[in-house]
Amino acid sequence: MLEIRRFEEKAGQMYGMGLIGGFCHLYIGQEAVVIGMQAAVTDRDTVLTSYRDHGHMLARGMDPKGVMAELTGRRGGYSKGKGGSMHMFSQEKGFYGGHGIVAAQVPIGTGIAFAHKYKDENAVCLTYLGDGAINQGQVYESFNMAALWQLPVVYVIENNKYAMGTSIERGSARTDLYHRGHAYGIPGAQVDGMDVVAVKKAGELAVAHARSGKGPYILEMHTYRYRGHSMSDPAKYRTKEEVQKVRQERDPIERLRGVLLDEAGVEEAKLKDIDRKVKAIVTEAAEFAQHSPEPDASELYTDVYA
């Protein structure tokens, strides 16, 4: 979680320096969701998400250097600098994007689950979507097919309360989202997405359900993003106090820190050591991303066709 937090802070900083261009959607505040879910799956399972994807890739074990270099549009990036923040993939790590069209990843993830079943692999696809994407029609087309064909897919709704600048109350007729699969007979659960242990527990149940051949499962993660929707979001749709309250009371990293220190008896020095290691990883990624060369001009016309 700390690696994601520090990585994203660094990305924000590099955006400010003009080293990262275009859209950049930071994951700060939501870290417990991907870390808890990753603890509930195996390497043979697959993951895909929307454009707020940096955390998912780091959780999946993708190299922070490759992710950061993609943000800076350099040849050392996961997509050789041709995809950018929203479009990265790693077949090796079972990560299938990084999708820039809101909710497009939902039928695609359903299709990957279809392939898992077709190939009889006993694997599960984690398909992440947000509280904005949940209102797209293709989500329900996917729910229907996943339930109809009993596909091994877990839909993880990251409900961070705001679809860009539209609060869930202003965009959804009903604001609890875990039952959105009810019409298709898909079980769902609400989870405190700011509590990594709760996420892991719920994730294990959902993944076991999908893996056992019982079909899809929906998890609604109550989470919160501290930063704007993208870098150019002035966040006028919510109060500073609201953000501050979540940071102080529910921050997933601080909460885990408390558990580790107070309940698990981990020493402060050990956590400081983790801090140092994470800082070094992120610094190395940032250095790599700034020094990796831009793609060669000849790359303009490669990778269009196989």
Next chain:
Amino acid sequence: MPIEILMPALSPTMTEGKLLKWHKNEGDAVASGDVMAEIETDKATMEVEAVEEGKLGKILVAEGTDNVAVNAPIALLLEDGEDASALDAAPLATAPAPATAPAPAAETAAAPEAAPAPATSAPAPAETEWDGPSVTLTVREALRDAMAEEMRRDPDVFLMGEEVAQYQGAYKISQGLLEEFGAKRVIDTPITEHGFAGVGVGAAFYGLKPIVEFMTFNFAMQAVDHIVNSAAKTRYMSGGQVSSPIVFRGPNGAAARVAAQHSQCYASWYMHLPGLKVVAPWSAADAKGLLKSAIRDPNPVVFLENEVMYGQSFEVPDTDDWTVPIGKAKIVRPGKDVTIAAFSIMVGKALEAAEALAAEGIEAEVIDLRSLRPLDTATIVDSVKKTNRLVFAEEGWPSAGVGAEIAALMMEHAFDWLDAPVKRVCGADVPMPYAANLEKLALPQATNIAEAAKQVCYAK
């Protein structure tokens, strides 16, 4: 050494902004996440948060300052243990000049000019002539045989779509496939084009080879985001890692008396897109050979059929290994006076026109494009160099149509050989009417093609 706080870029297009207000004063302690200042960008007023901890040592740009360039130092932050004397050592000289805010794309922006245009420069793949036995098949049977043979050959190939399994295909293209391959590989979908196109793309990302049937391409408009944004672009966006070996197929263009929403040619829409291949065969032999090639192709292929053609019969090579390379046009009738190029159903009308022209002493060469992307420009250009005249016929609308592209290509590649302007024969620029007489008027007929050919030959 104090840390320089630089004027941040806060939107994709920001190059400078106004420093509206400082929330911290010199000497204030700063923690990561504290709001440091408010900055007005081209889009909005934003708060800038601190990313490092320390003490605000010196404010370099006063609040209220306009036109502060991105990356210019605006303040100095003292780290733990530093005092104000460290401020003197700050390397202000390294601050970038206002005009040099990095714009990552700027340096390479000139590249496209020198670039090859992929749609026009397809290398012509080798095509073998068939001299073995042949069998008479309808286009419908040829398409079915192509799918069945490829499904026998490769267990990763499967067919999904509305009514493809139990109903045997809305147009009976998938007749018998469910019985042979079972429900695992011949899959009836709900009426949910957007969803199942995306499911197909996901399966293709993971290495399966889906054939996605649209009952007609009119309904593929529901799914066009997945064809364009998910299938066509992902290989590029992933730096070559993730491909979409998928075929989107179904009838395209006008059927008969089904009116505007069910009668449209989408060829030029899909032809527009890098990352897609687009084929539109006319004969049964090409339908079979191209569909087999499309299924084997590692790229997404849009395979445009025509409902009116399904029942027409042609001679087809009697083998289960007949493929036709994608990207190769075919001269279906040689001639010396005028070239008529077309694709899909219009090839038949072009041949009909050529017969009529022959009776008047004009020998037309008819080219079946077969593939629209990549387009076999060389075959058209070679023919035009011989005939010096080109008529292009399509069912689609003229505006930004396939013919518009062909005419532009002739300007670029055959200008000096043309003895007359390229003439387009297109569908009438109206939504398709229902009434039989109006529908006929809206669709290009053989007589229209013959008339156009006579015009470019300056014949009465």
